[in-house]
Amino acid sequence: MRLNHAFCAASALALLAGAATAQTTVTIATVNNGDMIRMQGLSDEFTAANPDITLEWVTLEENVLRQRVTQDIASNGGQFDVMTIGTYEVPIWGKQGWLVSLNDLPAEWDADDILPAIRGGLTVDGELYAAPFYGESSMVMYRKDLMEAAGMEMPEAPTWDDIAKAAEAMTDKDNEVYGICLRGKAGWGENMAFLSAMANSFGGKWFDEDWQAQFDSEAWANTLNTYMDLMNNYGPPGASTNGFNENLSLFQQGKCGMWIDATVAASFVTNPNDSTVADQVGFALAPDNGLGKRGNWLWAWSLAVPAGSDATDAAKKFVAWATSKEYTALVAENEGWANVPPGTRTSLYENAEYQKVPFAEMTLNSINSADPTQPTVDPVPYTGVQFVAIPEFAGIATQVGQEFSAALAGQQSVEEALEKAQAITVDEMEAAGY
Known part of the structure; x- marks a missing residue:
């Protein structure tokens, strides 16, 4: 009997050890x-x-x-x-x-x-x-040394005109320095994150209050034309395949005068172990057009x-x-x-x-300046700054992003890209029952 008790106790301990x-x-x-x-x-x-x-x-x-x-x-x-x-x-x-x-x-x-x-x-x-x-939000990261060499100073709260002038002044294609690097890779969270936020500052929006697509608006035409002008004149070659990681690498190698992207990138561009320009990086708020909204996301x-x-x-x-x-x-x-x-x-x-930390305050200010409940100049029926918080958005925006990326690659015009974006969005929203 004692042996049985001892055996049971040993078995119980083994089970407990196994469970542990x-x-x-x-x-x-x-x-x-x-x-x-x-x-x-x-x-x-x-x-x-x-x-x-x-x-x-x-x-x-x-x-x-x-x-x-x-x-x-x-x-x-x-x-x-x-x-x-x-x-x-x-x-x-x-x-x-x-x-x-x-x-x-x-x-x-x-x-x-x-x-x-x-x-x-x-x-x-x-x-x-x-x-x-x-x-994160997004902000302007720029080369202070290139701005100084150009005799310019980046405002803390620049306009898109300020960005265009700085991009022109910093571009030196002979030495593989491009005035501006922006996302071109197709994806609702890649080029469309940037372009949707940018459009907000131009008075653009995805939908009006009746859920009607707005890519046929003047605001979207101005947005996409400004983006194409910047990238075609002052951007790196092959930009239509560049997303966050590709532009980060270019900036760290000293090949971008400016990069407008996620605030989280600040620690990577200022890390001397990874960035050749770590001690020359300045920060500014994402640009605006004087309409009350900046081109930054949340x-x-x-x-x-x-x-x-x-x-x-x-x-x-x-x-x-x-x-x-x-x-x-x-x-x-x-x-x-x-x-x-x-x-x-x-x-x-x-x-x-x-x-x-040099970018801490600018990051917080950028986050606080983005309002997902009122993301655009005019009232809209959706929440989200660089996205529309509906299930259909990811699929629609990825298709639209492919059209805009194709335009950046020179495969179609801005007008054609916007026409296709409008048609895609209308068809998908009608199919979804809006």
């Missing part, structure tokens, strides 16, 4: 940008503290990531436990019940510390459906847990770690304050050390 070491695998789909790659590099800190959790990474180019996670979540495929998604997807997917609420993250995660503009974009009916890894790359995950608790634990104040401190300790994920927490911008 049982591994939960969390598969994370993420985008191949610098901040996310840095997160992977630091994730050993998380697994050391959570030895029962194994992390598997699926790192993808931006357009491919969007396609893969959308297919998976729409089919309840369960391929991923954590998804890197944006401000566009979160409210749509949250309403459809495709995401797990994060309202129960630990109190020390401090949801009230998230910047209101960012938190609002990730909340549906009081439920937070994603935790922001970093928030976005957050966020971590969300899909409803199809079978590792919800472990996934939430990782999300809370990767978007915490502690993670920010970890990056600061390892990489310096300039490289911490920006644009998410009020406490970061109140931190005396972070306030010394």
